[in-house]
Amino acid sequence: MQPPTSAKTWSSREAYLLAMVCLFAGLIAGWLFRGSSSPVANAPAAAAAPSPSSSESMQSVASLNQEAQPLLDAVKANPKDVPTLIKLGNVYYDHKFWSEAIRYYQQALDLRPDDPNVRTDMGTAYFYSGFPDKAIEQFNQVLKVSPNYPNTLFNLGIVRRDAYKDNAGALAAWEKLLKNNPNLPPDQVQKVQSLIAETKAGKS
Numbered sequence: 001m002q003p004p005t006s007a008k009t010w011s012s013r014e015a016y017l018l019a020m021v022c023l024f025a026g027l028i029a030g031w032l033f034r035g036s037s038s039p040v041a042n043a044p045a046a047a048a049a050p051s052p053s054s055s056e057s058m059q060s061v062a063s064l065n066q067e068a069q070p071l072l073d074a075v076k077a078n079p080k081d082v083p084t085l086i087k088l089g090n091v092y093y094d095h096k097f098w099s100e101a102i103r104y105y106q107q108a109l110d111l112r113p114d115d116p117n118v119r120t121d122m123g124t125a126y127f128y129s130g131f132p133d134k135a136i137e138q139f140n141q142v143l144k145v146s147p148n149y150p151n152t153l154f155n156l157g158i159v160r161r162d163a164y165k166d167n168a169g170a171l172a173a174w175e176k177l178l179k180n181n182p183n184l185p186p187d188q189v190q191k192v193q194s195l196i197a198e199t200k201a202g203k204s
Helices: 007-024 054-077 082-094 098-111 116-128 132-145 150-164 167-180 186-200
Strands: none
Touching: 054 082, 082 098, 082 116, 098 116, 116 132, 116 150, 132 150, 150 167, 150 186, 167 186
């Protein structure tokens, strides 16, 4: 799918982004992250995302076009170029175009199905799209192969807590993360411990 180029397309995309912000502003704790580029240490602090202004949205779309077009050209020339498919998915993810991110992550996974970061990213994109069941499905696929994978356990906990109010399930994921990943850096351990403490205290 080509990135938006016309004013009409931009308007529909902006409406989509604003709808997503409204839908999840009260739901998402803000800790979810893209596993293929960020360790737990780089997960952002919890905060409600502000609604973008028209100028900010226009700049975002312009940036998306600039980043995506050469990758789209490369994928068109070689549809089996997995690294480029992943990069393209990441570009759409970072600009919050979830359906396009999912599309290119899925194409990458069709060729490389056991990539835990890409599958975690796709699951997270599903969550942001309003499909937590599909997010859990993707996370579970990762954990069947790599049962202690930290990024997946981290995001699994967020989805269980924030989408399902399943605090017990969230705590189980995070406690498993800490127990079975003893070499996590101290700052990453602290982030997970903070989430555990907040959840036990009834905060989310």
